[in-house]
Amino acid sequence: MTRLRVLIVDDNHDAAESLTMLLSEHEVQSAYDGEDALAIATDFHADIVILDIGLPGINGHELARRLRAQPGTARAVLVALSGFGTAEDRAQSREAGCEQHFVKPVDPQALIDFLRVVAARSVP
Template structure:
């Protein structure tokens, strides 16, 4: 079981994804914007972050850069989530420091595979 920080501003997406992650044995905490994501990454010390890119305030790319800039949490695995499936969006998220990228609507089995792939080396 992993502790996952789910960063998502859309309530329906947050609810659906958190329930599916919990059903698959994960513990989930949530943030609704980039500032809260950085704060919760510091305070909760999750095993992995699912980062929506299109957030209000500071976006997911900037939140990722801020997490990467802090030594204590710089190595957190981060998977970018976005409804934008353009190559440039993927590149922008990876350039900001995300470890992987997935699109919405989320295919839960594909996402669980990506989560496992990032967490297996830590276990």
């Protein structure tokens, strides 16, 4: 499998660390709020960004819009991770630029499978 550069953004440090361990076959960095995520994204150039929607300060939807505007993450696959999963919640994530929306607690295998699909798409 292609090794992806993954940025995890979650204000819950334990959740971010758990995802980091789950995705350890990839190159993973974590941020705990939107401002840190934007700073890290400038140099990290993530292939995929998994972002909590309920972040303090810059919420996940606004963060997704800002990441889309940055050259280093304009083409990254954005994945919403939220405690809310109604059709409206999913539509808001999609409108913000997220390709996928997972509801917490995320099914680890579903997330791994999604990353495999993304990795397969990035193989020339």
